[in-house]
Amino acid sequence: MRFAAAGLALLVCCGAVPAYAQYAEPDIRFFYPLVTRRPVIERELEFSLNHTKGLDAHETEAALAIEWPILPRLQFEVEVPFTVLDPDEGKVVAGFGDIELQAKFQVFKSVQYRALVAFGLEYKLPSGSRARDLGGEHAIEPFLTAAIALGPFDLIGEVAYEWVLNGEEHPHEQEFTARLAVAYPASRWFTPLLELVTVTQTRGPASDEAEQESVRHKVQVSLVPGFNIRPRPGWTLRAGVEVPVTTAKSFDYRVLSALVIEF
Amino acid sequence: MRHIVWLLSGAILSLALSAMITFAADTPPELALVLDQHRFSPEELRVKANAPFVLVITNKDKDEAEFEIDSLRIEKVIPGGKTLQLKMPALKPGTYQFIDDFHEKTAKGRIVAE
Numbered sequence: 482m483r484f485a486a487a488g489l490a491l492l493v494c495c496g497a498v499p500a501y502a503q504y505a506e507p508d509i510r511f512f513y514p515l516v517t518r519r520p521v522i523e524r525e526l527e528f529s530l531n532h533t534k535g536l537d538a539h540e541t542e543a544a545l546a547i548e549w550p551i552l553p554r555l556q557f558e559v560e561v562p563f564t565v566l567d568p569d570e571g572k573v574v575a576g577f578g579d580i581e582l583q584a585k586f587q588v589f590k591s592v593q594y595r596a597l598v599a600f601g602l603e604y605k606l607p608s609g610s611r612a613r614d615l616g617g618e619h620a621i622e623p624f625l626t627a628a629i630a631l632g633p634f635d636l637i638g639e640v641a642y643e644w645v646l647n648g649e650e651h652p653h654e655q656e657f658t659a660r661l662a663v664a665y666p667a668s669r670w671f672t673p674l675l676e677l678v679t680v681t682q683t684r685g686p687a688s689d690e691a692e693q694e695s696v697r698h699k700v701q702v703s704l705v706p707g708f709n710i711r712p713r714p715g716w717t718l719r720a721g722v723e724v725p726v727t728t729a730k731s732f733d734y735r736v737l738s739a740l741v742i743e744f
Numbered sequence: 745m746r747h748i749v750w751l752l753s754g755a756i757l758s759l760a761l762s763a764m765i766t767f768a769a770d771t772p773p774e775l776a777l778v779l780d781q782h783r784f785s786p787e788e789l790r791v792k793a794n795a796p797f798v799l800v801i802t803n804k805d806k807d808e809a810e811f812e813i814d815s816l817r818i819e820k821v822i823p824g825g826k827t828l829q830l831k832m833p834a835l836k837p838g839t840y841q842f843i844d845d846f847h848e849k850t851a852k853g854r855i856v857a858e
Contacts, residue, residue, distance in 0.1 A: 504798055504831035507811075507818035593833040595817055630817055669814050714810065714845045 509595050511628050512672045514662035515707045515721045515737045517639045520599035520626045522556045522587050523548040529739035535732045538568040538614075542578065554590075558583040564615050578609040579616035595630035607647055619647035635672075637662045650686035657681045662705075669711065676705035678723065680731075699729035707737070715743040772798045772831070779822070779844060779851060780804040787853035793837040794857075802827040810845035813855070819845065 511521055527546040533539070546560035562578035585601035602623050609616020624641035638661045645654040657680070664674035680701045707721020720738040725731075773792070777799055778785045791797050803809045803822040811830070812819040822828050835857035844851030 504829045505820065506831055507813075507816075507820045510812075510817045510819050592818060592831075635817075666817075714848075 506590070507592055509590070509592060509597060509628075509630075511597070511630075511637060512635050512662075512664040512666065512674055512709050513717050513719045513739075513741060514637055514660075514664075514674060514676055515705050515719055515739075516678055516723065517637050517660040517662040517676055518585075518601070518624055518626045518641075519637060520585075520587060520597040520628050522550045522554060522585070522599075523743070524550055524556075525741050525743045527560075527739055527741045529737070531735060531737050533732050533735045536730075537570075538566055540567070541565045544578075546581075554587040556585045556587075558585070562609075562616075564609070566614055568614075574613045574615065576610055576613060576615045579618055580606045580608045582606070596628065598625075598627045600625045603641075611648075617647075618645055620645045633665060635664045635666065652684050652686065654682060654686070655684035657683055664709070671711075672709040674707050674709065674721070676707070676721075676723075678703045678705060696729050696731055700727065701725060701729045701731065702727045703730070705737070717741040772796050774798045774800050774829070777801045777853075778804060779809055782807075782809075782844065782847040782850045784842070784844070784851055784853040789853070789855045791832075791835065791855060791857050794834045796834045797832050799830040799832055800827060801830060807846065809847070809851065811842060812845045813840050813842045815840055 509521070511519055513519070525548050527544075527548070529544045529546070530542070531544075532541045542562050542564045544560050544562040546558055548556055548558040550556040558581075560581040560583075562580075563576070564578040565573065565575040567573045581603055583601060583603045585599050587597060587599040589596070589598035591597075600623070602621060605618055605620040605622070607617045607619040609618075611617025620643055622641050622643040624639055626637065626639040628635065628637040630636075639659070641658045643654075643656045643658070647653070659679045660676060662674055662676040664672050666672045681699070682697050685697050703723050703725040705721050705723045707719060710718045712718060718738070718740050720736075723735040723737060725733070773795075775789050775791065775797060777789065779801065782805060789799075799811075801811055801822055803824055803826055806824040808824055809822045810819055811822055816833070816835075820828065820830055835855065837857050840855045840857065842853055842855060
């Protein structure tokens with residue numbers, strides 16, 4: 482009897498269709514940050530090219546990603562990177578890096594308040610060569626991202642926590658990341674933006690290497706000034722540079738760029 | 745068997761209730777907007793401020809269009825030859841320019857909320 486009552490209540494709740502349910506909702510447009518994840522459900526191709534001046538190597542990474550919504554509020558993404566690593570000591574190596582799979586689910590959307598919230602999970606496959614320093618990391622990273630338009634400014638925030646699942650080091654590395662991006666859409670074609678990024682390695686193996694020792698349990702903060710340009714409808718070019726502002730850092734600077742094509 | 749009867753009764757009751765709720769709620773006003781040869785008609789729509797409404801947009805062209813109101817940062821793709829009922833948010837008094845992002849030179853208009 483109790484099951485029947487519960488079933489009845491559930492059916493009543495599920496069956497109640499609001500008067501608006503038959504209508505489509507507009508999509509809310511937000512800018513493209515350089516490192517912060519967006520809560521927007523997308524159908525697009527992305528070609529990115531990044532160059533990192535690391536503490537002991539220069540790294541250039543080109544990546545192709547496809548983002549595809551399988552439901553109006555659920556999107557999947559696959560990213561395949563190709564990396565060229567030029568260490569200060571040793572030979573240049575190149576090859577495919579770690580393939581990333583991502584699922585993103587939009588849990589809240591308000592056209593009235595121009596706000597979005599989504600959570601997701603990124604899964605990194607150890608497809609890159611660990612021996613050649615091209616990746617080989619097996620990791621999962623749940624994340625929560627939210628965006629809102631406040632007056633003339635757009636804000637996007639994100640928190641994420643990454644667990645590395647493989648490797649010989651013990652304990653495996655864990656990392657907490659928080660990002661905030663703000664943009665001022667100056668026109669339909671040009672949007673300057675600024676991002677604040679904090680990364681904290683919360684867990685990791687003890688190491689004799691000075692660089693690794695210096696970032697563990699310390700908050701690495703970096704700023705990312707950049708911009709979006711729309712050269713034509715459905716195309717967005719974004720570019721910027723990530724510069725660490727704390728002594729605890731894992732790279733000197735990073736130049737980021739990508740072309741996004743909606744289809 | 746009893747459970748099945750209860751569940752069936754629940755389903756029927758649910759359908760009846762949902763139909764009642766649907767009809768009882770305020771039906772939002774609908775405004776028609778036609779896109780033909782990459783031009784909107786009418787080019788000006790007048791709506792009541794602070795009240796949601798529905799835009800019934802018909803794209804008579806073969807090409808896909810993207811209805812966009814830049815000041816509200818909203819957009820919606822409308823496939824060629826299709827009609828879309830777009831639920832619009834309540835607008836503060838003012839004028840809101842809209843375009844078809846793919847043919848913005850010709851396909852443009854405005855919504856006046858008053």
